[in-house]
Amino acid sequence: MTSGPSETIATTPLPSMDALPTMHDLPSDDPLEPGLPDEFHGIQPQLLAETLRLTDYAASEIFCAFDLNLYYDPNNTSWYKRPDWFLVVGVPRLYRGKTTRSSYVTWDEKVNPVMVIEFLSPGTEAEDLGPFANKPLPASPPGKPPNKFTVYEQILQIPNYLVFNEADRRLRYFRLVDGQYEEQAIAPNHPLIWIPEIKLALGLWNGTFRGIPQHWLRWCDAEGNWLLTDTEVERQAKERERLAKERERLAKERERFAKERERLAKEQAELREQQERLAKEQAQQARARLEAYLRSQGIDPDNLP
Structure with a gap:
């Protein structure tokens, strides 16, 4: 399935890399933003992180985070998105090998995420699904940050984008094809998504985590064994x-x-x-x-x- 019309992103010459801010120069949060909307947004990322086992990357070459500022535009260094969960491979686990991160600055790190997962909440559908939402957001006016879908697709060009709705357990997978997201078909009764870049599959597991029995997103291997x-x-x-x-x-x-x-x-x-x-x-x-x-x-x- 091919996505609908996408926003046109204006490009301007990049400033000098030495003049761009790093993680230490940019705020790690916004006091005006609300916190996590529910328990699921805090617990589900823990299961994703704890079951992540990559064969092609050492633990020191993997960074995953949730609800962390992701700065994406060197021309607008205060613009950021805050994914519910994202994964980067081929970067040091610690910032410059020394400290934990307070944010992830793409022009400083020089590696974009390989995948992003958003947990759908009431009011976030248009932001998360862009042209695939029932009521898509209008194009962002000039000088205003684009929506998450546009940032992931057009600016960061993240190859794997997943959106999960806990309420109806619907999992949607968007794969970057020729610069645009195409929604991939998923078996509704047994959703299982193979992510080729990390050689793992993501599926819906019915079990108990942190004392809560319900359906969770969880990693499994090529044979379907839960990690x-x-x-x-x-x-x-x-x-x-x-x-x-x-x-x-x-x-x-x-x-x-x-x-x-x-x-x-x-x-x-x-x-x-x-x-x-x-x-x-x-x-x-x-x-x-x-x-x-x-x-x-x-x-x-x-x-x-």
């Missing part, structure tokens, strides 16, 4: 350790039972030998009594007629 959080990895390791100890206990128990069976078998064999010896002794005693009786009657037991 685990560190807590789940630790829990599984403890469970494997417990099972290993249980198997060891059962093996020792089986060994003890085997020895017990061997002891009982030996005792039974000895008992049979005793019974056979006793039966033989009783037969010998009975024969001796019979011979003695015959002799008392004047009969030679060795020469019976």
